[in-house]
Amino acid sequence: MQITPTDLPDVLEITPARFGDHRGFFSETWNRKALAEAGLDIDFCQDNHSLSAERHTLRGLHFQAPPSAQDKLIRVVAGTILDVAVDIRRGSPTYAQWVAVPLSADTGNQLFVPKGFLHGFLTLTPDVQVVYKCSDYYAPDTDGSIRWNDPTIAIDWGVNEGDVTLSGKDADAPFLADFDTPFTFEAQS
Numbered sequence: 682m683q684i685t686p687t688d689l690p691d692v693l694e695i696t697p698a699r700f701g702d703h704r705g706f707f708s709e710t711w712n713r714k715a716l717a718e719a720g721l722d723i724d725f726c727q728d729n730h731s732l733s734a735e736r737h738t739l740r741g742l743h744f745q746a747p748p749s750a751q752d753k754l755i756r757v758v759a760g761t762i763l764d765v766a767v768d769i770r771r772g773s774p775t776y777a778q779w780v781a782v783p784l785s786a787d788t789g790n791q792l793f794v795p796k797g798f799l800h801g802f803l804t805l806t807p808d809v810q811v812v813y814k815c816s817d818y819y820a821p822d823t824d825g826s827i828r829w830n831d832p833t834i835a836i837d838w839g840v841n842e843g844d845v846t847l848s849g850k851d852a853d854a855p856f857l858a859d860f861d862t863p864f865t866f867e868a869q870s
């Protein structure tokens with residue numbers, strides 16, 4: 682397993698080992714002990730799986746507010762996405778900054794997105810299936826979205842507004858400037 686920090690220190694790219702043979706490959710996609718030894722002992726309790734049929738489907742930018750905030754470990758089992766995390770922790774030195782990491786079924790790489798970050802992805806191929814682990818249960822009352830093309834965040838998605846497929850909730854999501862973030866930055870001691 683290889684763990685690579687991104688430009689946002691708490692967002693990590695994780696690439697599990699794959700053992701290939703004449704049949705294909707085998708990979709441990711999550712091993713709690715191995716991740717705990719790397720400093721990520723997360724008590725995941727829910728697995729999610731989504732299918733996005735069209736290329737350039739965009740889901741995001743999502744969060745669940747405390748007390749139902751979620752750490753997420755995201756991977757792709759069919760196709761390729763551009764996976765994005767945005768720091769929305771009040772007082773963070775990287776507030777409103779984003780990272781984008783391509784995740785693909787071919788490489789099996791994963792993104793760890795902690796509490797306090799927005800998460801979203803753009804599909805780069807048709808028929809994309811994304812699976813991810815969450816550290817808290819779905820809580821619709823605390824579920825929220827920030828506009829995917831928020832001008833303050835200014836993510837370079839590489840697509841034009843008219844070219845993306847969005848849910849109604851995401852198309853009408855508020856902008857960051859109109860949003861009082863429920864997350865506070867906690868400096869590491």
Ligand SMILES: Cc1cn([C@H]2C[C@H](O)[C@@H](COP(=O)(O)OP(=O)(O)O[C@H]3O[C@@H](C)C(=O)[C@@H](O)[C@H]3O)O2)c(=O)[nH]c1=O
Pocket residue numbers: 729731740741743744753800801802818819848
């Ligand atoms: C997220 C979620 C949704 N649902 C339901 C609510 C709704 O009827 C249907 C579709 O929900 P959404 O439109 O919110 O699905 P989607 O847009 O795929 O939402 C997901 O986007 C990615 C980027 C994330 O990071 C996830 O945490 C989640 O927010 O599924 C659950 O039952 N459990 C869940 O955990």
